[in-house]
Amino acid sequence: MSTEVIMPRLGESLVEGTVTKWLRHPDDHIEEFEPLVEINTDKVDTEVPSPATGTVLKLYVAEGETVRAGTLLAVIGEPGEEVPDAPPADREEGATQVAPPKTADQGTPKAGRDGLGFISPVVSRIAAEHNVDLSQVSGTGSGGRITKKDVLAYIEGGRSAAPWEEPGSGELFRPTEEFFGDKPGTVPEPTGLADTVLPLDAVRTQIAEHMVRSRRTSAHVTTLMEADLGRVLAHRKEHKQSFAREGANLTLTAYFVAAAVEALKEVPIVNSSWSEAGIVLHKAANVGVAVSLGEAGLIVPVVKNAEQLSLQAIAKAINDLAERARSHKLVPDEVQGGTFTITNHGVTGSLLATPIIHQPQCAILGIGALQKRAVVIEGLSPSGEPEDSLAIRPMVYLTLTFDHRIIDGGIGDHFLGIVVQRLQSWA
Amino acid sequence: MPDYDVVVIGAGPGGYVCAIRAAQLGLKTAIVDREWLGGVCLNVGCIPSKALLKNAELAHVLRERGEYFGFSVEGLKLDYGRAVERSREVADRLVKGVGFLMKKNNIEVHMGAAILRSPNSIAVTNSEGEGVELGAKNIVVATGASAASIPGLEIDGQRVLTYREAILQTQAPKSVLIVGSGAVGLEFATIWNGYGVEVTIVEMLPRIAPLEDEDVSKELAKEFRRRGIKIMVGTKVDNIEVLKTKVKATVVGDSGKEILEAEQALVATGFRPNTAGFGLEDLGVQLAESGMVEIDERMGTNVPGIWAIGDVTGKLQLAHVAMAMGIVCAENIAGVETIELNYEMMPRATYSSPQVASFGMTEAQAEQRGYEIRVGRFPFQASGKSLGMGETAGWIKLISDARYGEILGAHLIGPEVTELLPELTLAQGMELTFTEIARNVHAHPTLSEAIMEAAHDAEGQAIHI
Ligand SMILES: Cc1cc2nc3c(=O)[nH]c(=O)nc-3n(C[C@H](O)[C@H](O)[C@H](O)COP(=O)(O)OP(=O)(O)OC[C@H]3O[C@@H](n4cnc5c(N)ncnc54)[C@H](O)[C@@H]3O)c2cc1C
Numbered sequence: 001m002s003t004e005v006i007m008p009r010l011g012e013s014l015v016e017g018t019v020t021k022w023l024r025h026p027d028d029h030i031e032e033f034e035p036l037v038e039i040n041t042d043k044v045d046t047e048v049p050s051p052a053t054g055t056v057l058k059l060y061v062a063e064g065e066t067v068r069a070g071t072l073l074a075v076i077g078e079p080g081e082e083v084p085d086a087p088p089a090d091r092e093e094g095a096t097q098v099a100p101p102k103t104a105d106q107g108t109p110k111a112g113r114d115g116l117g118f119i120s121p122v123v124s125r126i127a128a129e130h131n132v133d134l135s136q137v138s139g140t141g142s143g144g145r146i147t148k149k150d151v152l153a154y155i156e157g158g159r160s161a162a163p164w165e166e167p168g169s170g171e172l173f174r175p176t177e178e179f180f181g182d183k184p185g186t187v188p189e190p191t192g193l194a195d196t197v198l199p200l201d202a203v204r205t206q207i208a209e210h211m212v213r214s215r216r217t218s219a220h221v222t223t224l225m226e227a228d229l230g231r232v233l234a235h236r237k238e239h240k241q242s243f244a245r246e247g248a249n250l251t252l253t254a255y256f257v258a259a260a261v262e263a264l265k266e267v268p269i270v271n272s273s274w275s276e277a278g279i280v281l282h283k284a285a286n287v288g289v290a291v292s293l294g295e296a297g298l299i300v301p302v303v304k305n306a307e308q309l310s311l312q313a314i315a316k317a318i319n320d321l322a323e324r325a326r327s328h329k330l331v332p333d334e335v336q337g338g339t340f341t342i343t344n345h346g347v348t349g350s351l352l353a354t355p356i357i358h359q360p361q362c363a364i365l366g367i368g369a370l371q372k373r374a375v376v377i378e379g380l381s382p383s384g385e386p387e388d389s390l391a392i393r394p395m396v397y398l399t400l401t402f403d404h405r406i407i408d409g410g411i412g413d414h415f416l417g418i419v420v421q422r423l424q425s426w427a
Numbered sequence: 428m429p430d431y432d433v434v435v436i437g438a439g440p441g442g443y444v445c446a447i448r449a450a451q452l453g454l455k456t457a458i459v460d461r462e463w464l465g466g467v468c469l470n471v472g473c474i475p476s477k478a479l480l481k482n483a484e485l486a487h488v489l490r491e492r493g494e495y496f497g498f499s500v501e502g503l504k505l506d507y508g509r510a511v512e513r514s515r516e517v518a519d520r521l522v523k524g525v526g527f528l529m530k531k532n533n534i535e536v537h538m539g540a541a542i543l544r545s546p547n548s549i550a551v552t553n554s555e556g557e558g559v560e561l562g563a564k565n566i567v568v569a570t571g572a573s574a575a576s577i578p579g580l581e582i583d584g585q586r587v588l589t590y591r592e593a594i595l596q597t598q599a600p601k602s603v604l605i606v607g608s609g610a611v612g613l614e615f616a617t618i619w620n621g622y623g624v625e626v627t628i629v630e631m632l633p634r635i636a637p638l639e640d641e642d643v644s645k646e647l648a649k650e651f652r653r654r655g656i657k658i659m660v661g662t663k664v665d666n667i668e669v670l671k672t673k674v675k676a677t678v679v680g681d682s683g684k685e686i687l688e689a690e691q692a693l694v695a696t697g698f699r700p701n702t703a704g705f706g707l708e709d710l711g712v713q714l715a716e717s718g719m720v721e722i723d724e725r726m727g728t729n730v731p732g733i734w735a736i737g738d739v740t741g742k743l744q745l746a747h748v749a750m751a752m753g754i755v756c757a758e759n760i761a762g763v764e765t766i767e768l769n770y771e772m773m774p775r776a777t778y779s780s781p782q783v784a785s786f787g788m789t790e791a792q793a794e795q796r797g798y799e800i801r802v803g804r805f806p807f808q809a810s811g812k813s814l815g816m817g818e819t820a821g822w823i824k825l826i827s828d829a830r831y832g833e834i835l836g837a838h839l840i841g842p843e844v845t846e847l848l849p850e851l852t853l854a855q856g857m858e859l860t861f862t863e864i865a866r867n868v869h870a871h872p873t874l875s876e877a878i879m880e881a882a883h884d885a886e887g888q889a890i891h892i
Binding site for chain 1: 766859862863
């Protein structure tokens with residue numbers, strides 16, 4: 001008896017998705033629960049498992065096609081069995097959007113990326129196909145070389161400890177809210193023979209739409225302060241091991257989230273969104289944390305109800321979300337419902353940036369690169385005279401980009417001041 | 428009782444290499460052998476056979492190819508006795524070399540049969556019947572394997588031989604029946620055929636070189652037949668009767684029973700591990716059903732402190748594999764960094780004419796495992812070097828995974844192809860693909876260019892075909 005594979009509903013508000021890659025093809029054997037197809041939605045990339053063991057008899061949707069939940073995707077059964085050949089009934093007309101499937105055949109990706117040592121061509125192709133950030137993979141080959149076995153193990157199982165701080169990309173974040181309005185028009189013609197056109201995939205298109213829309217919607221203002229992370233670093237050094245025993249990889253991001261949450265408690269209006277009816281103050285502090293997916297863009301999983309979490313719980317939540325974000329295992333609800341966002345653009349070396357607000361939130365906290373800098377410490381001499389000194393301190397620039405429609409400069413500064421103060425007095 | 432960190436039993440390529448590595452790592456090491464340093468390989472295996480094969484190649488050219496190359500020899504005399512003598516000189520010289528290496532590395536050599544008394548002590552009895560006891564924190568079993576016969580075949584060493592008698596006898600027979608077509612059978616077929624012996628190979632399986640890729644078997648059979656070697660596949664030898672001046676074998680094939688006669692018969696049907704009679708079982712060392720000593724990836728047996736390497740483990744009965752196992756074993760004993768061997772990707776070599784070399788999966792195996800494969804080929808017919816050499820039989824076949832480009836295996840048949848594997852196995856180990864091999868400039872003209880061409884072919888565009 002054959003089994004139909006139906007496009008699942010991937011989340012509360014998710015009614016359609018794009019088939020990016022068929023992992024099995026007609027006549028291939030597949031076991032129950034083995035991944036059959038990769039689906040991309042505006043929220044997440046996910047794999048749909050086979051509902052049965054058998055032979056793939058027919059695929060109904062081509063790679064690159066976008067279909068609604070409930071659409072017939074494929075039929076699994078015994079070889080030679082009759083299959084329905086009617087096209088899926090409820091595919092939405094006009095919703096078809098062509099996103100080029102990622103394939104491994106677009107040339108061999110460059111090997112030997114910074115700091116990773118020799119990356120073999122085979123490893124590089126596997127990483128490209130599965131969107132693996134190789135800096136997250138530990139190598140067991142000679143001299144610590146990342147072998148095929150290592151990447152495959154990483155893809156298979158726990159994409160091991162993903163130190164959240166490490167990689168990043170220039171983009172600030174990827175939209176996590178609803179799918180916005182119109183699709184872009186036509187692909188521009190190349191202007192010369194040497195030009196190439198990179199097709200717009202779903203992620204790129206959505207990032208573009210969201211950014212432009214946010215710019216148009218909010219009155220962006222950015223305020224800048226700096227913080228001395230000496231105490232945070234000391235605290236982290238002291239607790240990293242004990243946290244690790246509890247299963248939490250204590251990252252700096254956890255401190256930023258914790259500090260921001262305290263500031264949100266003190267200045268609740270920053271934890272808000274603009275609506276036609278008025279400014280909505282959110283009770284829960286749901287803090288989105290941008291996670292780089294390398295070339296596949298960025299995603300912003302949300303630490304829900306962060307106001308109720310300890311530093312350790314925050315660290316754990318971030319570890320978990322970041323890990324699953326990189327393995328494309330987030331469920332759509334985990335990237336929705338944010339009320340405030342943090343972007344750690346410093347991981348790629350940026351000292352200072354003015355991020356774009358994640359609609360419909362009020363503000364976004366940008367964290368620059370941690371840098372040892374010479375700072376002037378104001379103090380007193382033993383005799384009580386003012387006496388300044390120079391010190392080398394671990395400094396970081398923090399920006400708050402806020403919607404001037406909702407709050408004014410003073411409130412933004414007050415909020416950011418609390419974040420700084422909290423970080424500098426960490427104990 | 429002298430006490431050692433490591434005592435190695437058996438001084439074949441596995442054992443003596445293990446001993447050297449152990450000594451290099453600062454372990455107090457001794458080695459025991461009941462017969463000779465160098466084991467089968469140096470004394471009666473790899474090395475003397477390669478010397479004989481060189482002689483056979485020259486003999487073949489002198490006898491058969493004068494017209495092609497443009498020479499003639501009147502009253503050509505081929506002295507097979509001298510060929511064997513030369514092979515002994517080569518073997519002896521290397522065996523002396525092993526003795527020198529033992530000295531150089533301060534490894535104590537005890538000649539005599541070893542018996543394991545406990546996991547920590549060994550009794551060695553020399554040929555005079557004198558005994559010594561050796562204490563050992565670790566014992567490495569490297570006792571090798573012996574020729575295995577099949578029921579019905581009585582080996583007498585005169586008419587019915589194993590490789591041992593065959594390689595040492597100073598006269599070639601006029602006609603010979605070779606039972607089995609693995610590396611040993613194929614190499615002796617080549618040696619004797621070179622000297623004009625009438626050779627018949629009887630193989631029970633449906634093709635010669637049955638463990639190689641099917642295309643290789645076909646190509647080799649074609650070449651052997653062209654050289655006048657008779658091949659009977661799918662044929663079983665029921666029994667061999669020894670008469671005064673010849674043997675009479677009853678064989679059963681598709682066409683029924685048949686009687687074959689020859690001056691001698693060589694039984695080359697495989698090896699059985701040397702595990703009996705020296706106390707292994709008494710210490711509870713686990714043997715597989717096939718009788719091989721079971722080991723883990725560290726070369727450890729189930730008994731702590733007892734290790735095993737080489738032919739006795741039956742992994743791949745090849746000298747270079749035994750040596751690699753020896754190194755890994757010593758490193759594990761010393762607790763230093765080491766590697767895990769991937770037996771599937773070990774090079775395999777048969778020195779017949781044409782030679783056969785391979786590693787990894789055959790085309791059929793790769794397909795069975797569900798790989799979508801890409802195959803690159805290049806015939807030696809199109810190689811300038813091989814044309815110049817006048818040896819154009821054979822080809823190269825490379826196999827990779829179409830998805831990620833991983834090299835899965837290679838199958839080579841042709842002149843000197845056993846020399847061509849290292850580039851491929853290194854590439855495989857480092858997870859390079861055929862793209863890199865194709866782009867690696869090879870000197871022209873060389874046989875190795877054929878690899879580059881086959882790699883180009885796998886990538887879709889060979890230049891020279
Ligand atoms: C004709 C022929 C040609 C071959 N050609 C090749 C080739 O070209 N390439 C290749 O890779 N391989 C070749 N081989 C295979 C190769 O010889 C073996 O794989 C290799 O010798 C195995 O090494 P080893 O150390 O495991 O054992 P061995 O070389 O068999 O050595 C074992 C040693 O242990 C000793 N021993 C056994 N029991 C005891 C005991 N109780 N006490 C003391 N000593 C003991 C024996 O005397 C022997 O010296 C060939 C084999 C043959 C027969």
